[in-house]
Amino acid sequence: MTDQKPDIDEHTGVETTGHTWDGIQELNTPLPRWWLFIFFATIVWAVIYMVLMPAIPALPGTGMTNTPGTRGHSDRALVAQEIRALNAERAAGAASLVSASLSEIENDLSLQQFALAMGESAFGDNCATCHGAGGRGAKGYPMLADDIWLWDGTLNGIETTLLHGIRHTEDPDTRQSAMPAFGRDGLLSEKEIEDLVQYVLSLSGGSNDAAAISRAAPIFAQQCAVCHGAAGAGSRQIGAPNLTDEEWLYGGEVRDISLTIHTARNSKMPAWQGRLDEPTIKALAVYVHSLGGGEK
Amino acid sequence: MTRVTLISSREGKPPQPERPVSLYEKRNQIYPKLAHGKFRTVKWLVMAITLGIYYVIPWIRWPRGAGIPDQAVLADFAGEKFYFFFFEIWPQEIYFLGGLIILAALALFLVTSVLGRVWCGYTCPQTVWTDLYIWVERAFEGDRAARMRLDLGPLTFNKAWRKAGKHAVWILIAFVTGGAFILYWHDAPTIARSFFKGESPLTAYFFAGVLTFTTYMLAGTMREQVCTYLCPWPRIQGALTDEDALNVTYRYDRGEPRGALHKEQGFAGRGDCIDCKQCVQVCPMGIDIRDGAQLECIHCALCIDACDDIMRKVDRPAGLIAYDTDRAVSLRAAGQTSAYKLLRTRTVLYAALIVVISALMLWGYTSKSAYEFNVLKDRSPPFVRLSDGSVRNGYTLKLVNKSTTAQTVNVSVIGLDGAEFEIIGIGTAPHGGTLTLTPEAHGVDRYRMLVTVPRNEQSEGERLIVQLTDIHSGDTITAAAPFTTGDR
Numbered sequence: 001m002t003d004q005k006p007d008i009d010e011h012t013g014v015e016t017t018g019h020t021w022d023g024i025q026e027l028n029t030p031l032p033r034w035w036l037f038i039f040f041a042t043i044v045w046a047v048i049y050m051v052l053m054p055a056i057p058a059l060p061g062t063g064m065t066n067t068p069g070t071r072g073h074s075d076r077a078l079v080a081q082e083i084r085a086l087n088a089e090r091a092a093g094a095a096s097l098v099s100a101s102l103s104e105i106e107n108d109l110s111l112q113q114f115a116l117a118m119g120e121s122a123f124g125d126n127c128a129t130c131h132g133a134g135g136r137g138a139k140g141y142p143m144l145a146d147d148i149w150l151w152d153g154t155l156n157g158i159e160t161t162l163l164h165g166i167r168h169t170e171d172p173d174t175r176q177s178a179m180p181a182f183g184r185d186g187l188l189s190e191k192e193i194e195d196l197v198q199y200v201l202s203l204s205g206g207s208n209d210a211a212a213i214s215r216a217a218p219i220f221a222q223q224c225a226v227c228h229g230a231a232g233a234g235s236r237q238i239g240a241p242n243l244t245d246e247e248w249l250y251g252g253e254v255r256d257i258s259l260t261i262h263t264a265r266n267s268k269m270p271a272w273q274g275r276l277d278e279p280t281i282k283a284l285a286v287y288v289h290s291l292g293g294g295e296k
Numbered sequence: 297m298t299r300v301t302l303i304s305s306r307e308g309k310p311p312q313p314e315r316p317v318s319l320y321e322k323r324n325q326i327y328p329k330l331a332h333g334k335f336r337t338v339k340w341l342v343m344a345i346t347l348g349i350y351y352v353i354p355w356i357r358w359p360r361g362a363g364i365p366d367q368a369v370l371a372d373f374a375g376e377k378f379y380f381f382f383f384e385i386w387p388q389e390i391y392f393l394g395g396l397i398i399l400a401a402l403a404l405f406l407v408t409s410v411l412g413r414v415w416c417g418y419t420c421p422q423t424v425w426t427d428l429y430i431w432v433e434r435a436f437e438g439d440r441a442a443r444m445r446l447d448l449g450p451l452t453f454n455k456a457w458r459k460a461g462k463h464a465v466w467i468l469i470a471f472v473t474g475g476a477f478i479l480y481w482h483d484a485p486t487i488a489r490s491f492f493k494g495e496s497p498l499t500a501y502f503f504a505g506v507l508t509f510t511t512y513m514l515a516g517t518m519r520e521q522v523c524t525y526l527c528p529w530p531r532i533q534g535a536l537t538d539e540d541a542l543n544v545t546y547r548y549d550r551g552e553p554r555g556a557l558h559k560e561q562g563f564a565g566r567g568d569c570i571d572c573k574q575c576v577q578v579c580p581m582g583i584d585i586r587d588g589a590q591l592e593c594i595h596c597a598l599c600i601d602a603c604d605d606i607m608r609k610v611d612r613p614a615g616l617i618a619y620d621t622d623r624a625v626s627l628r629a630a631g632q633t634s635a636y637k638l639l640r641t642r643t644v645l646y647a648a649l650i651v652v653i654s655a656l657m658l659w660g661y662t663s664k665s666a667y668e669f670n671v672l673k674d675r676s677p678p679f680v681r682l683s684d685g686s687v688r689n690g691y692t693l694k695l696v697n698k699s700t701t702a703q704t705v706n707v708s709v710i711g712l713d714g715a716e717f718e719i720i721g722i723g724t725a726p727h728g729g730t731l732t733l734t735p736e737a738h739g740v741d742r743y744r745m746l747v748t749v750p751r752n753e754q755s756e757g758e759r760l761i762v763q764l765t766d767i768h769s770g771d772t773i774t775a776a777a778p779f780t781t782g783d784r
Binding site (some may be wrong): 082104107108109113116132133134135136137143145147148242245247259290291292293294 | 459672675676677680681682683690720721741742743744746
């Protein structure tokens with residue numbers, strides 16, 4: 001260090017740092033003392049905190065865990081504890097859901113109110129991602145509030161779908177069916193698919209291309225009627241959609257239907273058995289049934 | 297570290313700091329002397345009654361029906377209701393409490409314009425509890441002179457046990473006060489038991505603790521400072537009082553000129569005040585009433601008792617200090633006669649307002665429906681088109697039954713052409729039909745309702761009205777909600 005005299009700013013009488021930018025000098029104004037003390041106190045606190053609480057994360061790949069802290073705090077354990085407490089609080093209501101049949105739940109107002117409240121929150125957590133809030137649906141994800149069902153809209157049918165899913169390969173009881181990918185697998189030519197689209201559209205009054213329809217009629221009878229029925233009304237047993245209404249899960253434009261025939265959709269829904277407990281699945285079944293589409 | 301030197305930027309010599317006037321005034325301990333007389337007796341009575349009300353009310357039972365709390369006065373936060381004997385308020389009727397507060401304020405205004413600060417002097421909790429605490433203090437340490445001697449003297453065993461005993465009893469009273477407060481928010485016998493077993497909710501311990509502390513502080517150690525410095529009422533008082541309000545008044549027209557009494561002179565050519573300072577010694581606020589109306593004065597009338605005592609002893613008529621009006625005193629001082637005027641613009645106005653608001657509240661309370669009814673439309677999906685082209689909207693019916701018995705009501709949907717509706721778990725009604733609900737006693741029921749309108753009856757921007765008809769009384773209530781059909 002040179003024994004230089006400190007540079008004092010003549011206007012304020014305050015020592016400068018010696019830094020000058022465009023003729024502007026920086027005054028040496030230290031932090032207020034109380035502020036500095038707080039800074040030191042936070043350093044001390046950080047050390048105490050590191051001892052008491054989980055602080056240092058594990059290095060990836062070393063197999064070590066993070067430092068647990070002496071207080072044994074774990075957010076994960078706290079959440080688990082809160083969920084256990086919540087389940088304990090709901091235990092009585094949940095038990096009555098288990099012991100009652102689905103229709104008993106729906107027709108007993110106090111059970112129904114419990115189930116709807118429980119179902120609504122479970123739906124929001126697990127189902128609304130695809131089916132939308134209130135079961136409003138989206139392209140490729142069926143609306144649950146209308147009266148159109150691919151498989152089954154009764155209370156028990158909805159419960160079965162919830163338990164085993166649709167095309168959920170890990171579950172042997174899952175709802176199963178597969179539409180062939182007519183175009184991709186070379187079962188039909190592009191021209192035949194083009195005609196077939198016009199035929200399918202005509203079932204709900206969406207096309208009057210008479211030439212194409214008459215060319216496609218035998219193809220439909222041969223390839224499609226097995227599942228969708230001779231008139232195209234579909235089949236609930238195998239989840240084949242009704243082609244005569246104006247509801248199109250994957251869109252009703254020519255290119256949408258063309259793509260469906262070309263590659264098939266065969267969408268999936270996971271099985272919820274094992275992921276959600278019995279009362280939650282029953283509550284969900286009653287909730288979905290109450291959205292509007294429920295069948296008797 | 298760098299030292300900072302601040303230099304005044306002003307030119308010339310820096311101004312010499314003047315010695316600042318302190319805005320802090322140290323409190324002088326007040327040693328109120330025990331007064332005897334009719335106002336002291338009234339104050340003991342009022343104390344007994346108000347404390348009695350406070351401690352007894354939570355224990356009064358008032359049967360209301362099965363499953364409903366039977367505590368006469370209860371702010372039931374868990375059940376979201378407020379009970380006051382026959383009076384019962386649900387959350388959506390909280391405006392009744394607003395009305396009660398307005399009534400309380402107007403009653404205070406009226407009383408103030410007629411009788412001055414009687415609220416402060418007799419019934420304010422601060423006055424009542426301070427009075428109680430001074431009573432305890434007197435029991436342990438003796439009256440004014442003995443207490444002053446004790447405080448001046450050295451710490452002896454005698455002083456120690458008297459002080460300790462006083463504070464112990466104070467804390468006990470404070471705890472009973474704070475403890476009684478929580479009885480108003482829970483079932484009293486239940487919370488009293490669970491409190492000592494350590495099973496009460498945390499809020500109960502918190503509020504009992506806070507009120508124990510504040511009672512001890514406010515009535516034990518802060519006392520008159522609460523009235524002088526903390527309470528807004530003495531300031532509001534300035535706007536409410538006038539020269540016609542009855543206040544505790546030193547009648548200077550009769551008392552002046554004051555002076556020590558010399559037996560041989562008698563009262564000829566002088567006022568009745570013998571300057572004995574008894575009125576100052578009994579004053580819990582430590583003021584001299586002879587200085588006129590003051591912010592600090594709570595109008596407790598103890599100086600009247602003290603002065604009447606002295607007047608009797610010196611053989612003069614009582615009432616040198618008395619309830620009187622400013623106007624009367626100044627009229628008499630000017631040699632005129634005076635009379636008390638009860639009917640004044642403000643007293644008449646306050647009384648009229650109290651009557652009007654009470655009548656409005658009574659009318660509102662007696663004519664309110666036993667039901668509260670809302671129809672909440674689903675936000676998602678806003679509407680559902682069914683396979684036959686009809687449109688369905690989903691709703692939640694929220695039906696509050698405030699009566700203490702289960703009821704039977706018919707539901708119908710009106711104002712929507714061709715509308716059919718279904719209530720989940722109840723049934724389906726065709727267009728123009730009704731469904732029957734049995735809302736549980738004293739509770740809130742939710743029902744899920746689906747309303748369907750066929751394709752050829754739809755038009756955009758419609759509203760439906762859900763009507764409830766009580767099948768016993770025939771009373772109807774309605775609630776409206778929008779019905780959306782999309783863009784078709």
